[in-house]
Amino acid sequence: MTTPMLEIRDLHVRIEEREILKGVNLVVPKGEVHAIMGRNGSGKSTLSYVLAGKEDYEVTGGEVLLDGVNILEMEPSERATAGLFLAFQYPIEIPGVATMTFLKAALNAKRKANGEGELSTPDFMRAVKEAGSALHIDSDMLKRALNVGFSGGEKKRAEILQMALLKPKMCILDETDSGLDIDALQVVSHGVNALRDPNRSMLVITHYQRLLNHIVPDVVHVFSDGRVVESGGKELALELEAKGYAGFDEVAA
Amino acid sequence: MTMHVPVRLGPAELKLIEQLSAAGAVAAAERLGGAGLPTRRVEAYHYTDLKLLLRAVPELAGAAEAASAPALRVAGAYQLMIANGVVQETGTAPAGVIVGKSAGSVLTTRDDVVTRLNLALTRECLTLDLDGSVDPVIQIDRRTEGAAGHSTSAAKIFVADGGSAVILETYSGSEAAHLGNHATYLALGKGAKVTHITVNLAAKAATHFASNEYHLAEGAQLRTLIINAGGALSRTQLFPRYEGAGAHADVTGLNLVSDGQHSDITMDALHAVPHTSSKPLFKSIARGRSKAVVQGRLVVARDAQKTDAKLMSQGLMLSDEAEILVKPELEIYADDVVCGHGSTCGRLDDESLFYLTSRGIEKGEAETMLVRAFLAELVDPIEDAALNEALTAVIEGWLAGK
Numbered sequence: 047m048t049t050p051m052l053e054i055r056d057l058h059v060r061i062e063e064r065e066i067l068k069g070v071n072l073v074v075p076k077g078e079v080h081a082i083m084g085r086n087g088s089g090k091s092t093l094s095y096v097l098a099g100k101e102d103y104e105v106t107g108g109e110v111l112l113d114g115v116n117i118l119e120m121e122p123s124e125r126a127t128a129g130l131f132l133a134f135q136y137p138i139e140i141p142g143v144a145t146m147t148f149l150k151a152a153l154n155a156k157r158k159a160n161g162e163g164e165l166s167t168p169d170f171m172r173a174v175k176e177a178g179s180a181l182h183i184d185s186d187m188l189k190r191a192l193n194v195g196f197s198g199g200e201k202k203r204a205e206i207l208q209m210a211l212l213k214p215k216m217c218i219l220d221e222t223d224s225g226l227d228i229d230a231l232q233v234v235s236h237g238v239n240a241l242r243d244p245n246r247s248m249l250v251i252t253h254y255q256r257l258l259n260h261i262v263p264d265v266v267h268v269f270s271d272g273r274v275v276e277s278g279g280k281e282l283a284l285e286l287e288a289k290g291y292a293g294f295d296e297v298a299a
Numbered sequence: 300m301t302m303h304v305p306v307r308l309g310p311a312e313l314k315l316i317e318q319l320s321a322a323g324a325v326a327a328a329e330r331l332g333g334a335g336l337p338t339r340r341v342e343a344y345h346y347t348d349l350k351l352l353l354r355a356v357p358e359l360a361g362a363a364e365a366a367s368a369p370a371l372r373v374a375g376a377y378q379l380m381i382a383n384g385v386v387q388e389t390g391t392a393p394a395g396v397i398v399g400k401s402a403g404s405v406l407t408t409r410d411d412v413v414t415r416l417n418l419a420l421t422r423e424c425l426t427l428d429l430d431g432s433v434d435p436v437i438q439i440d441r442r443t444e445g446a447a448g449h450s451t452s453a454a455k456i457f458v459a460d461g462g463s464a465v466i467l468e469t470y471s472g473s474e475a476a477h478l479g480n481h482a483t484y485l486a487l488g489k490g491a492k493v494t495h496i497t498v499n500l501a502a503k504a505a506t507h508f509a510s511n512e513y514h515l516a517e518g519a520q521l522r523t524l525i526i527n528a529g530g531a532l533s534r535t536q537l538f539p540r541y542e543g544a545g546a547h548a549d550v551t552g553l554n555l556v557s558d559g560q561h562s563d564i565t566m567d568a569l570h571a572v573p574h575t576s577s578k579p580l581f582k583s584i585a586r587g588r589s590k591a592v593v594q595g596r597l598v599v600a601r602d603a604q605k606t607d608a609k610l611m612s613q614g615l616m617l618s619d620e621a622e623i624l625v626k627p628e629l630e631i632y633a634d635d636v637v638c639g640h641g642s643t644c645g646r647l648d649d650e651s652l653f654y655l656t657s658r659g660i661e662k663g664e665a666e667t668m669l670v671r672a673f674l675a676e677l678v679d680p681i682e683d684a685a686l687n688e689a690l691t692a693v694i695e696g697w698l699a700g701k
C-alpha cells in the first residue's frame with residue numbers, strides 16, 4: 047500500500063482548557079480530493095489551523111503524517127515548504143507588505159528549501175501573470191498591499207493564486223467558496239481542478255453541495271463535535287443537504 | 300526672589316559648569332549650578348531624566364585630526380562637513396546654493412539646558428542659502444572624531460520663497476563616548492518645499508543631543524524624518540513654528556533602540572497663525588532592554604483659528620524588557636480648530652506572522668517583513684531614489700542587528 051498524503055490519527059486538540067477536536071481520524075490518499083462538511087463550530091477550521099501549525103492550540107494526543115512524516119513538531123514554515131498549504135477561511139490583511147513582495151518571498155522560501163536558487167524577476171513576473179490571468183486576477187490588485195482592500199471574493203482568488211504558484215502536495219481549502227459569486231465560483235473551481243494531480247491531494251471544507259458539483263470529491267466526510275462521524279462517496283453530500291446534520295449527530299452520540 | 304534648596308551636583312554637571320564658565324557663559328553656568336540637570340520632575344524631561352542618565356561629560360573636543368568613514372553615502376549628494384564643531388572647507392556648490400559660515404550658534408533662546416549648552420559653547424555655524432529648485436540632495440555630515448570629546452555644532456539654513464530642497468544631516472564619528480550637541484535652524488520662505496532628514500548614527504557609547512528649529516512662512520511645506528539609531532543616550536528636540544497661513548509640515552520621526560539604548564524624540568510645536576496644519580507621526584521600535592521616548596506638544600495660539608493638527612505615535616515592542624513611553628500634550632488657545640492625538644503600542648501581530656509563515660516564509664524573515672511594513676509609511680514618501688535606498692539601508696542594518 048502506498049503512503050497516504052495525509053493521515054490523521056486520533057487527534058485531540060484543546061484551546062484554553064476546552065477540547066475542540068475529540069479524536070479526528072482521517073486518511074487522504076495521494077491524488078484524491080476529500081470534502082469535509084459539518085455544522086458551524088464543529089471544529090473544521092480548528093483542524094485546518096492545527097494542520098498548518100498555528101500556535102494557541104494544544105495538541106493533547108494523536109498524530110498527523112504528511113506523506114509519512116510526522117509534522118506536529120514542525121514550524122508552520124517547515125510544514126509549508128514540506129508541501130502543506132492552507133487556503134484560509136479568512137485571509138489576513140497585511141498593510142505595508144506588497145502582494146508581489148510576499149509572493150516572491152514565499153516562492154523563494156520554497157525554492158530554498160528544495161535547494162534551488164532564487165527565481166529571477168522576469169521568471170517570477172511571468173509565473174504570477176500566468177497564474178493570475180487563469181484566475182481572472184487583474185494586475186492592479188497585485189500592486190496593492192497583501193489582501194488589503196480586497197473584496198471577499200478577491201481574497202479567495204488570491205489564496206488560490208498562491209496555491210497555484212506554490213504547487214503544494216497537500217491543499218486544505220477552508221470554505222474557499224464562501225463569499226464567491228456564481229462566476230467567481232466557476233473560475234476558482236476551474237483553478238482548483240487544474241491543480242488536481244496524481245501527486246497532489248486536497249481537503250475541501252465547505253457548507254455547500256454546490257461547490258462539490260464543480261470540484262467533485264472522491265470522498266465526503268461529515269464532521270460533528272470535533273470528529274469525523276461518517277464518510278462516504280459524493281452522494282453523502284446530497285444526503286446531507288436533504289437531511290441536515292441532525293441525522294448524523296446520533297451516529298456521533 | 301525665590302529661595303532654592305541647593306541641588307547636589309554630580310560630576311557631569313560640574314564638568315559642564317566648568318566648560319560653560321571657561322566659555323564665558325556665566326549666566327548659563329550659574330543657572331546649571333543652581334538647578335542642576337533636569338530630572339523627571341521637569342515635564343519636558345519626564346522620561347529622559349538627564350541627571351540620572353548623563354553620568355559623565357568628556358573634555359571639550361579639540362580640532363579633528365583623522366576622519367572616520369562617512370556614516371552614510373548618498374549617490375549624487377552635495378556633501379558638507381562639520382567636524383568637532385568646525386565647519387570644513389568644501390568644493391564648488393551646486394546651482395542655487397550659497398555656503399558660508401558665521402560666528403555663534405543658531406537656536407532661539409529657550410528655557411532648556413540642551414539649547415543653552417549649544418548656544419554657549421558653539422563657536423561657529425555653517426550657513427546655507429538655498430534659492431530655486433536645488434537639485435542634488437544636500438548632506439551635512441557632522442562628525443565627532445578622536446578621543447571622547449564634548450562637541451557642539453550648528454547649521455543655519457534659509458530656503459528662499461518658492462525654493463525647494465532635500466537636506467540630509469548625519470551624525471557620526473569615532474567609536475568613543477562623545478557628547479555631541481547639534482543645532483539646526485531651518486527657515487522656509489513662502490511656498491518653499493523642503494524635506495529634512497536627520498540620521499543619528501552616533502557611536503554606541505556616545506550621547507547625542509540635537510535641536511532642530513523650523514520656521515515655516517506662508518504656504519511652506521515641510522517633511523521631516525528624524526531617525527535616532529545610534530548613541531547610548533539620544534535626544535532629538537524639534538521646534539516647528541507655523542508662522543504663515545497655509546504652512547504645513549509632516550513631522551515624522553523614528554526611534555530605533557536596541558539593548559542598552561535610550562532614545563527620545565521630543566517635539567514642541569507652535570501653530571502661531573490661522574490656517575496652518577501639521578501631521579506629526581512618530582514611530583519607535585524597541586528590542587532588548589531599551590527605552591524609546593516620544594513626547595509631542597502642540598501649542599495652538601489664540602489667533603490660530605482653523606489649525607488642523609494630528610499627532611500620532613506608534614510603538615513596536617520586540618522584547619519583554621523594552622519600554623516605549625509616549626506623552627502627547629495639546630495646549631489649545633483658539634476655539635475653532637481640529638486637533639487630536641493618538642497612540643498605539645504593541646507587538647508584531649501573531650495572525651499576520653502565522654499567515655506569512657504558513658506560506659513557507661521563515662519566522663525571522665516574516666518578522667522583518669512586518670517591521671518593514673510598520674516603517675513603510677515613514678520611508679515611502681522620501682522620493683529621491685538614492686536617499687530612499689540609503690535610509691532603507693540604515694533600517695535594514697538595524698534590523699540585521701548592526
Ligand SMILES: Nc1ncnc2c1ncn2[C@@H]1O[C@H](COP(=O)(O)OP(=O)(O)OP(=O)(O)O)[C@@H](O)[C@H]1O
Nearest residue numbers: 061062066084085086087088089090091092093102
Ligand atoms: N482561539 C479560540 N479561543 C477559544 N475558542 C475558540 C478559538 N478558536 C475556535 N474556538 C472555538 O472552537 C470551536 C470550533 O471552531 P471552528 O472555527 O474550528 O469551527 P468551524 O467548524 O470552522 O465553524 P464554521 O463552519 O463556522 O467555520 C468553536 O466553538 C469556536 O468558538
Ligand SMILES: [Mg+2]
Nearest residue numbers: 090091092135
Ligand atoms: Mg471554519
